[in-house]
Amino acid sequence: MEINKNIYENTEVIKDNRSDSDSEDLYVVMKGELETQKTRNKKTERSGSRCSRLTAVCLGLLCVLLLTVILVLQTRYNSLTAERDQLKKEREGLQRRLSEMGEACRQGWRYFNSSMYYISTEKKNWNESRQDCRERGADLVIINSRQEQEFIRQTLGSIYAWIGLTDVETEGTWKWVDGTGLTTGYWDTKEPNSFAGDEDCVITGQLGSDSVLKWADCPCNDRFIWICEKILK
Ligand SMILES: [Ca+2]
Numbered sequence: 745m746e747i748n749k750n751i752y753e754n755t756e757v758i759k760d761n762r763s764d765s766d767s768e769d770l771y772v773v774m775k776g777e778l779e780t781q782k783t784r785n786k787k788t789e790r791s792g793s794r795c796s797r798l799t800a801v802c803l804g805l806l807c808v809l810l811l812t813v814i815l816v817l818q819t820r821y822n823s824l825t826a827e828r829d830q831l832k833k834e835r836e837g838l839q840r841r842l843s844e845m846g847e848a849c850r851q852g853w854r855y856f857n858s859s860m861y862y863i864s865t866e867k868k869n870w871n872e873s874r875q876d877c878r879e880r881g882a883d884l885v886i887i888n889s890r891q892e893q894e895f896i897r898q899t900l901g902s903i904y905a906w907i908g909l910t911d912v913e914t915e916g917t918w919k920w921v922d923g924t925g926l927t928t929g930y931w932d933t934k935e936p937n938s939f940a941g942d943e944d945c946v947i948t949g950q951l952g953s954d955s956v957l958k959w960a961d962c963p964c965n966d967r968f969i970w971i972c973e974k975i976l977k
Pocket residue numbers: 859885886887888892973
């Protein structure tokens with residue numbers, strides 16, 4: 745605006761100091777110059793405005809990009825934190841389990857397939873034997889598989905020992921100490937036979953030739969050693 749004002753002022757001065765004809769020519773030239781300057785200024789303004797809009801758009805895009813990166817990093821951080829906490833929990837569980845196993849082994853327990861087994865040295869009847877297991881945080885053994893039966897046979901040898909199976913509630917209906925019914929039994933060939941008339945509790949370790957079929961029903965007040973089982977969690 746200041747430039748335009750000066751041009752107008754200069755034009756007027758020139759007009760005053762020249763002859764009318766020269767003045768008019770000069771006036772036209774100066775006016776043309778002024779219009780050219782105005783046009784140039786408008787172009788410069790439009791160009792500046794476009795540049796500002798472009799800068800604003802770029803900044804906006806940059807902000808969106810940064811926000812996206814922050815969100816992705818936050819999600820990844822949360823996921824890693826949860827994973828770390830889970831691993832920490834698992835490690836603590838393993839350490840606790842190892843510690844329990846170490847202590848149990850020192851007390852004479854043996855480990856097999858996620859369970860610990862205790863074989864007594866003294867003899868008691870079936871109920872007293874079960875009570876002893878419970879006081880040790882366990883129960884009389886429940887034999888869930890052929891592998892478990894083989895492990896017990898190898899550990900025991902041919903000694904008789906109480907297991908956690910009885911039909912004391914209903915004659916002929918064998919149940920484990922956790923209340924589940926018997927599905928697969930490893931009875932000696934002539935058992936169960938209620939030979940003594942009232943044989944409601946089960947031992948393993950019969951002397952038959954088969955290496956796995958070792959069970960027999962016996963009177964619950966007979967006295968044998970017993971096997972406790974503690975399932976590790
Ligand atoms: Ca078992």
